[in-house]
Amino acid sequence: MHDPGDPGGSGDSGREDSLPGDPRSGDSGRNDSGRNDSETDASGMDHLPLGGDELEEELRRAAGLFDPVPAHLVEIAVAAFTVRTVDTELAELLFDSLAVAAAEPVRGGDQPRLLTFGWxxxxxxxxxxxxGGRNRVAGQVLPPGPARIETRGARAVTVTADPLGRFALDEVLPGAFSVRCVRGPDAFTTEWITI
Structure with a gap:
């Protein structure tokens, strides 16, 4: 045991009150890998080195404090991730009346936007x-037949297409939008569009 009256630190080198890395204890502070168990950062503060997982968690926490992701982006990302499926094929955009209208202006006021996706x-x-700030989406799957239609975007909705393949969605919020169609064992998803 260390004698408080012994300022020179003489005595047993393996005494209980010495710390790792204390030069008086004979402990070099190095672990089996040859690195120091504790290191000093630029502020002079001792800290233990972080492994990959710990470092990643510290960086994630710091980013969350200093530059948080906006809530609406988190909601969109979660919605997109939760409805993804590996077995779903991507349907290609074949026609978009918005693109045609931009190239060839037509008469008339607000016309519905028409889209065709092929798979x-x-x-x-x-x-x-x-x-009025919302959208109505009417659609048809061809060849005709019943299908489960799932919307992806600000609000997920599932409807069933009738025997002619028709369906309608009311109160669709503006923003990123996609449709997933499931017919028996087959499923396809439209490309993302902005409505």
Missing amino acids: PGATIDLEITAT
């Missing part, structure tokens, strides 16, 4: 009508 053996037509 091997099937197409899905959408008609999007703006109604």
Whole structure:
């Protein structure tokens, strides 16, 4: 045991009150890998080195404090991630009346936006009508037949297409939007669009 009256630190080098790395204790402070168990940062503060997982968690925490992700982006990302499926194929955008209208202005006021997406053996037509800050989406899956239609975006909604492949969605919020169509064992998802 260390004698408080012994300022020179003489005595047993393996005494209980010495700390790792204390030169008086004979402990070099190095672990089996040859690195110091504790290191000093630029502020002069001792800290233990962080492993990969600990460092990642510290960086994630710091980023959350100093530059948080906006809540609406988190909601969109979670919605997109939760409805993803590996077995779903991506349907290609074949027609968009918005692109045609930009190239060839037509007469008339607000016209519904018409879209066609194609997937091997099937197409899905959408008609999007703006109604006071919300949208109405009417659609049809071809060839005709019942199908489960799931929307992806600000609010997920699931409806069933009738025997002719028709369906309608009211109160669709503006923003990123996609549709997933499930027919028996087959499923396809439209590309993301902004409505």
